[in-house]
Amino acid sequence: MNIEEFYKLLQKKNYGSLFLKEPLKKYTTWRVGGPADLLYRPTKVGECADVLQLAWQHQIPVTILGVGSNVLVADQGLKGLVVLTEGFRQIVWQENLVTVGSGVLLSHLSRLAAEKGLAGLEFAAGIPGSLGGAVVMNAGAYGDSLEQVIVSVKSLDLEGKPKTYEKAELALGYRDSIFKRRKELIVEIKLALQRGNIAEIKAQMARCLNLRREKQPLEWPNAGSVFKNSGQGAGRLIEGVGAKGWRVGDAQISEKHANFIVNLGEAKASEIMTLIKEVQKAVKEKYNVDLETEVVLWGFVDNRR
Ligand SMILES: Cc1cc2nc3c(=O)[nH]c(=O)nc-3n(C[C@H](O)[C@H](O)[C@H](O)COP(=O)(O)OP(=O)(O)OC[C@H]3O[C@@H](n4cnc5c(N)ncnc54)[C@H](O)[C@@H]3O)c2cc1C
Numbered sequence: 001m002n003i004e005e006f007y008k009l010l011q012k013k014n015y016g017s018l019f020l021k022e023p024l025k026k027y028t029t030w031r032v033g034g035p036a037d038l039l040y041r042p043t044k045v046g047e048c049a050d051v052l053q054l055a056w057q058h059q060i061p062v063t064i065l066g067v068g069s070n071v072l073v074a075d076q077g078l079k080g081l082v083v084l085t086e087g088f089r090q091i092v093w094q095e096n097l098v099t100v101g102s103g104v105l106l107s108h109l110s111r112l113a114a115e116k117g118l119a120g121l122e123f124a125a126g127i128p129g130s131l132g133g134a135v136v137m138n139a140g141a142y143g144d145s146l147e148q149v150i151v152s153v154k155s156l157d158l159e160g161k162p163k164t165y166e167k168a169e170l171a172l173g174y175r176d177s178i179f180k181r182r183k184e185l186i187v188e189i190k191l192a193l194q195r196g197n198i199a200e201i202k203a204q205m206a207r208c209l210n211l212r213r214e215k216q217p218l219e220w221p222n223a224g225s226v227f228k229n230s231g232q233g234a235g236r237l238i239e240g241v242g243a244k245g246w247r248v249g250d251a252q253i254s255e256k257h258a259n260f261i262v263n264l265g266e267a268k269a270s271e272i273m274t275l276i277k278e279v280q281k282a283v284k285e286k287y288n289v290d291l292e293t294e295v296v297l298w299g300f301v302d303n304r305r
Pocket residue numbers: 029063064065066067068069070071085102103126127128129130131132133134135136137138139140141179184185186187216218222223224225296
């Protein structure tokens with residue numbers, strides 16, 4: 001079945017919001033990326049499970065997109081179905097536990113938790129990702145990460161079957177989880193927070209936000225840290241090869257933070273990719289270090305350096 005036929009099948013069943021040839025640059029913080037063959041924005045888990053099952057039966061490839069703050073989508077776009085998770089946005093509080101839809105913004109949740117005097121998400125102030133993306137990446141900052149507060153995760157596998165994972169099964173590590181290797185759609189996350197002092201929680205969040213504003217080029221579209229920090233900070237290595245300010249088209253290694261690549265206007269994914277490869281090559285030559293990308297690369301035929 002081709003994608004138009006699949007689209008018509010979903011339409012006939014009255015399934016959710018569907019968009020053919022939808023430009024993904026609208027859904028990534030870098031503001032780059034070609035079209036998705038078909039974008040689907042579910043709000044109901046049951047319906048989403050049916051759609052995944054149909055995609056599986058008809059061999060339509062599936063990609064899962066949170067708020068696109070950690071992905072580089074190729075200019076050619078993506079084949080198949082892209083499922084956007086932003087419609088999963090329920091939040092249920094139960095004392096110090098909170099159960100959250102995967103489309104909820106991490107920074108929004110951390111603000112709500114602060115208002116309730118619940119500590120544990122202060123580090124997340126200013127991280128622009130969704131809860132689902134934050135689980136996949138085990139998002140973290142300033143020595144803390146989501147790992148410290150996760151209790152369990154509910155997902156749908158690519159056949160649409162529901163699964164539940166306890167924390168110990170998630171293989172959480174530095175910007176890593178089992179979902180990096182096992183493609184499933186996270187729909188719900190349960191977190192355990194701790195009672196704290198509202199003023200102290202807010203003060204800690206303000207400190208995190210100030211550090212970000214001081215150090216990060218937030219005035220331009222970006223995707224946060226491009227490379228993982230190995231033993232030595234990636235930013236320091238990139239600065240060490242004199243790459244700050246390198247520019248290809250409208251893509252530039254930030255002058256403010258060497259581990260950020262900013263979009264100065266109309267950057268293409270290919271230009272960002274060229275910079276990524278040039279930096280990797282220079283760092284390898286000077287320091288014999290292989291810089292690994294933290295951002296997830298989608299739709300590139302050749303991801304080799
Ligand atoms: C200015 C800026 C600052 C940042 N600072 C930090 C920081 O301090 N620490 C940090 O860790 N990160 C940081 N990031 C990166 C990013 O915000 C996080 O990695 C975030 O958790 C990604 O969430 P997302 O919804 O944007 O995921 P996306 O970018 O949409 O996706 C990332 C990966 O997760 C998968 N995914 C997303 N949602 C789901 C889901 N529901 N189910 C299954 N798979 C899913 C995608 O398929 C993809 O593989 C920053 C980014 C920016 C732009």
